[in-house]
Amino acid sequence: MDLVETLQNLLGQVPELVQPLIAAIAGNFLVVTVLVLLSSGARRAKFQRAYERYGVPGREPLGGEVSTRGAC
Numbered sequence: 001m002d003l004v005e006t007l008q009n010l011l012g013q014v015p016e017l018v019q020p021l022i023a024a025i026a027g028n029f030l031v032v033t034v035l036v037l038l039s040s041g042a043r044r045a046k047f048q049r050a051y052e053r054y055g056v057p058g059r060e061p062l063g064g065e066v067s068t069r070g071a072c
Contacts, residue, residue, distance in 0.1 A: 011019060 011022065014022060
């Protein structure tokens with residue numbers, strides 16, 4: 001049996017009143033998963049562009065280190 005058949009059989013055992021709720025939950029899960037994957041890729045690309053433009057985080061453009069001591 002493949003996954004789709006197994007899920008259809010499992011869903012067939014659930015009362016008909018609950019089936020739309022399960023389908024809605026599964027649909028929402030898939031949509032959220034896709035959105036998270038797409039946004040993480042965009043975030044990674046944004047970070048990469050900033051890294052390429054400004055260099056290593058925590059370093060000054062002229063080579064000195066950024067001091068966080070006494071920065072209050």
